[in-house]
Structures are given as C-alpha cells and as structure tokens.
Amino acid sequence: MKRDSGGWLASVVLHAVLIGLAVAAITPLVWLVLTALKPKADLATVFVTWDGLGRLGLHNFSELFAKHALLAWMLNSLFLACTQTVLTVLLACLGGFALAKHRFAGKRILLWIMLATMMLPAQAMLPASYELMWKLGWLNTWQAILVPCSVSVFGMLLFRGAFAAVPDELLQAARIDGAGEFRLWWDIAVPCVRPMIGAFSLLAFTGAWNAFIWPQVILSDSRSLTLPIAATALMGTAEGETNFGLVMAITVIGIAPVLVLFFALQRDFVAGLTSGAVKG
Template sequence: MRRFFYHLALFSLALISLTPFAWLVCATFKSKDDFFAYTFLPWNQPGRWTLSNYRFLFQHYPFAGWLINSVFVSCAQTVIVVTLSSLAGFALAKYEFRFKKSLLIVMLTTMLIPYQVMLPSMQLMMYRLGWINSYAAIILPGAVSVFGIFLFMQAMKLVPDELLHAGRVDGCSEFRLWWEIALPIVRPMIGAYTLLNFMANWNSFLWPQIILQNERKYTLPIGLTNMMSLPEFQTPYGVLMAGTLLSILPVVILFFIMQRDFIAGLASGAVKG
C-alpha cells in the first residue's frame, strides 16, 4: 500500500512536470477564439481543432528562413568548436611543448569570467569589421570554448601512449594519430559535448540579438521574441505557440537519438570534476 502511494506521488509529480508540454501542444491546435476559452483542447468537438496556426506561421512570418538560419549557425558552430577543441585538447593531453603551462593558466583564468563583460567591446569590434548582421560574428567567437578543450584534454589523457607509439612506428602522421586513434577512443564524450554545445547554440539569445538586426537573418529565439513583442492583435497566441513548439522539437529529437551518451557524459563530468 505504501509503495502504491509512493509511486502515485512520483508519477503525479512527473505529470505536473510534463504538463507545460501537453499544454503547449494543445495550444498550437486551438483557434484564436478557443485559445483561452479551453484550458487544453475542446476535446468533444474535434471539428474545432485546427492547423491554421501552422499555416499562418509559415505564410505571414519568415519562419522557415529562421529555422534554416538556426540549423546553419548551430551546425557550423558545433562542427568547428568540436574540431578545434579536440585538436587542442589532444595536443595539451599528449604532448609537451613550450608555453603549455602559461597557455593553460591563461585559459583557466578566462574560464571564470562571464562572457557578458565582453559584449560591448565585441560589438564595437564587429562594427569595425563590418560583421553586424553576419553569421561569422556568431560562429567564430563561438568556436572558442575553453570548457570544451578541458573536457577533451581530460578524456584524451586516457588514450594509451603505447597505442600512439605503435601508430608512429607504423608510419602514421601526428594528425592521423588524432583522427584515427584518439578521436575514436573518446567517442562517447564527443557525443555528449556535441549535443550540449548544439543545445546551447540553438537556444542562445543575447549575442545574436545584438548582432542580427535584419529580420531575414534572425535565428529562432530572436525571431520568436520579436514576434512576441509585436502588439497583441498582430501575433495570435496560437501562432506564437506553434513557432515555439517547432523550435523546441529539433533539440528534443536530437536528445532522443543521443540520450545515452548525453546523460553518461553529463554525469561523468561532474563526478570527476
């Protein structure tokens, strides 16, 4: 009996935690008049359910463009940051070279500094470079991840030196050692970091909000926020919710594909750190 109530309590909590999702999905299928009239959906009147919000979203807003922009920026940034961080992490874990210590110290110092302090000076720099409204202003600074390098450095310390040595004897270049020996060994970490980084980029708002000023160039968070701040009568709530649902969906799908790596990676990072 006690175990029954224990589970009842747990599952009710889980249900509460999932309710906003259910509400969001329902909200996208309600017409303007039904939006607040029904808490979830007019269940017994399926005739009132509608796809008009989705149609409106794609016809009256450059939503498809925002989606493509978001996919492009997030993918480009993720590929670059994973490549650069794993290369630098490999070098720091497996080689001795000059200035290595000083480099590590400088990197560590910047890790505790919140990036917001650089926003004004970065904006001035992008202004000088003529990169306002350009994705380079988002992708290139985003390719610098001290956190990512430390993650890869820790993971690649576990690559056995004997294996690298054997590769050298067989005539592998140092670059191929990274690509063919080190990377496959840290594969689970790559999965976790890729997802984590993609999510952060997909959702990032503050810096793109400063850089992207042309509506056609917006990414999803910027586009939706601006949709929301239009006067009430211009953006029907159902349309805004449809846009929100479509913005969340890609991350959720990606998470389902990679969830094993992700949760393992998340947890191992904390337990070791």
C-alpha cells in the same frame, strides 16, 4: 516478511515520486503543444474542453508560414546551429587532444587562463565583442556569430578529460610505426572518444540553436533572424497585443529538433559525460 513489505512500500513510494516528477516535467510541454494548436478565440482557456478538441488544428502554424518568413528563420537557425556545432566540436576535440597528450611550456598557465575565462559572464564581453565586429565590418553577418562562438573552453576541457583516458602506450606504439600527429588524433584517439563527441555535439547544437543575446545584437535584417529572435519579435505584433498561439507554435518548432537530437544521442550523452571521469 517485514523486510519484504518494507521493500515493497519503498518501491511504491519511489515509483510514485518518479511518476509525479515525470508528470510535472511533461505537463508544460503538453500545455505548450495544446496552446499552439488552439485557435485564437480559445487561447484564454487554460484547459482544453471537449468542445475545444474539435477546434484544435494547425491554424497558427499555417499563419506563421503564410504571413511571416518562418522558412527563412528555420533555415537560418539550422545553418548556424549545424555549422557552429561542427566547428565547435572540431576545435574542442583538437584542443582537448593537445592539452591531454602534449607537453609544452606554459601549459599549466594556459589551463588557468582558460578556467578564468569561464568565470567571466558572456554579457560582460558584449561591448568589446561588438566593437571588434564593427571594426571588422562583420555586423549583420553570419561570420560574426560563427567565428566567436565556435571556440568552447568548456568543450576543450571535456575532451581533455576524455583523451586522458586513452593509453599513452597506444599512441607511442603508433609513433614508432611512423604515424604523424594528425593520424594519431584521427585514427587512434578520436575513435576512443566517440561517446564524448556525441555528448558534446548535443550540447553544442543546443547552445547554438537556442542562442539569443549575441545573434540579437549582431543581426538586424529581418530575413536573417533565427527562431529565438523571431519568437520575441512576434511578441506584441498583433495590433498591440500578443498572439500567444503564434508564439507557442514557433516555440514548438524551435524545440522539436533539440528533442529529436536528444533522443537520438541520449546513450552517447550519458556515456560521453562519464567517460572523462575515468582518468584525470
């Protein structure tokens, strides 16, 4: 009887803690959405009163579309994020397969070099990267964002772990049947790591969608800005003061695609990140 009461009490405490953590995690998101729906006169209020509920609306969103190039910013972000995600996943998948299933001279040294590059902060490479883009004539162009940002060492290492779990006997049997390396990769290896593709696609899209520092350095045309840069550009544009309603509205628009993609790929996200731990 004591064991049952102790287990019941532990379950209640555990669920109470989990509910508290969930509320703490959701509260900022709810506050963000409510602030985006408030008119400018109610932005100073922390909580939404009963009288204020009737004034909630899409005023800030309509102002963004009417007075700012919001549609262009959204299309820019969507194009860059989708294109970069496809390129990043493709290159990481190819590189991971080569590292996991092929033997070549200098492979171990290459892995150490790849790991070393991950230890360098991205900000330390900004001056050299900017000078390279300037010499190539790529300033204020999208290829200056897509080309450098589509190579992910982290992604290659993730796929290396996932492809390592694919049986070598399966690939060897396909080679005996006359399959080439590309067919081995596409028809046999890739279907085995689909959860990893979903998981890394989510990571790649989120990183590309939220990218700020490098696009801000490269892009200067107001029509070519992405949503994160545009959100900071709205700070202090309303006659010397910040209209936080507009900032919160564009933030809501910015996080919506990531949330939708996460809920769509959450099973693949968990399965993909744990699949590489099966075999080293």
